[in-house]
Amino acid sequence: MDHERTILDRRTFLAGSAVALASAALPAEVFADGPLRYITKTIPSTGVRVPVIGMGTWITFNVGADKARRDARAEVLRAFFGSGGGVVDSSPMYGSSQEVLGYALNKIGRPRTLFAADKIWTRDGDDTLEQLAESRSHWDIPRFDLMQVHNLLSWEEHLPKLRSLRASKKLGHIGITTSHGRRHTELADIMRNHQLDVVQLTYNPIDRDAEEVLLPLAKERDIAIIVNRPFRGGGLLDKLQRHPFPEWARHEADADNWPQFVLKWIVSHPAVTCAIPATSKVAHMRENMGACRGKLPDQKTRAKMIAHIEAF
């Protein structure tokens, strides 16, 4: 089984690879005791464990200099970590999101469970290190846990530099991203021929192209998968919420609402490590993070879930 239930032990979470590898090898039940149980998965290349629900910042954290709105986002982030969150993902492309994240992280006291993921987004291969330093300064953190090449942009130039930083322990993991199903063929080639820790892509009950090649390839190559646009920018939930929630999903998938239904379906794919929905509302964040608890659907239940959605 790829998903282990665990206590989110703040001291051991994101600890060194030796500890993580050891824990990953133990049966799931070992980590199931205690008052707070969150579902985590392991990044295969390092053994680092992350909660299966992370947080994206596209649009939602781009609030500029408005202090009231920055404070509101800090509360969203507080709710995220308070509900067992770990992976937070951003990009220089997202306007003020990085700065707002830095502000919010400082405001809530920099949770130790933070798994900071960002991207390199520049066509100029000479700007890799400069942009990384700038992003780190915005977040106000000493080191990124994950740095990805955004939308495959100039990946040939950025990847070697990121790999070198990773080798010198200045980065935790390296990866590459795409979204909206773009350039999957090229991405598959990169996955086959280059050493990556993480690939980020779009996967949800409507956008399932990744199932064909990329997800099996990730499994084969021990690459973690982070899923963006799990709700298709909110459009999928708007569509689903017009229909009654299936009661059977409460006991078969431990999902209490449509966001949890979709998220649990996504992260229960054996190749998927984590999904990163974005929200600007505390209530929605708590709703999303509910998908990090309970059990994940097995393959039979996944098939039932997708059939239910496809029937609409």
Added chain:
Amino acid sequence: MFGDLDTYSLIDFFPFDAESYLSLFRLQNEAWWPLHIFIAIALFVPLAIVAVSWRSEQERMRLYAVRALQLFLVFAWASASGFILIRYSTLNWAAYNLGFVFFGQAILMLLMSVLGAIDVESLPPKERGPTYWAGALFVLFALFGYPAFGLAFGHGWSGIEFVGLAPDPTAIATIGIMLMCRKPYLWLLAVPAAWSAAAGLTAFALELEVGLFTAALAAIGVSIAALRRLMQWRDGATSAGVS
């Protein structure tokens, strides 16, 4: 940055939501209040003076009013440039260079004013024609219509788009003043028209209303200006043929 443009939707170019966009105007208004009052006076008073002045004994006052309108345009575009560089570019990476384009428009307005290209019509009111009065209406709408629309759409006083401080009403006021000129040079309208089109796209993507009015008004204004220039060109060609 966007190698495969066809796979992007319009919203991908706007990495912010409507609330964040509207908050920019609130921040701008809070930073500059009560400059709004002086801007309103600086625009309305010369507009009224040029509207009622045509007799020879009023010429000096009319010229001062025209100068005031020209100065207003320079100030308004420099101010809009600041809005883009300081506020809008925090939300939209693509906007940063636009700030310099706006500043270029301010310089252009200054140069064209000095060269006499922004020359408001001085004929008696009855002889001024519909283009002039359409221009005056555009300016009045930029001054009063935008705050009214902002309030009507629930943005509150602090969130209104004010001419001289926000780009949309500034673009419309510019088109208006150019329509009031003897020759509404189309190339001076390129930046206001381009911004208005962008404002329309932004409004469409974010499901806002005000920017749609900006795009529609600009399209009407530029069409009127183009028609007027066409007629002036035709009249000039006819006169040349006769002489």
